[in-house]
Amino acid sequence: MQLAIELFYLGLLGxxxxxxxxxxxxxxxxxxxxxR
Incomplete structure (x- = not known):
């Protein structure tokens, strides 16, 4: 479950x-x- 949360935040950051x-x-x- 922790990994999913980290991936979610990484996606938001990206x-x-x-x-x-x-x-x-x-x-x-x-x-x-x-x-010009």
Missing amino acids: LASLAIAGVSVVVLANLFKGQ
Whole structure:
């Protein structure tokens, strides 16, 4: 049971970092376009 909880939290952590990375890429792309 403990393993399932750890996997669940690892999945959440991965999803959160992916979401943060995606948002940063979009924001950086928008900033880059705005400068040109």
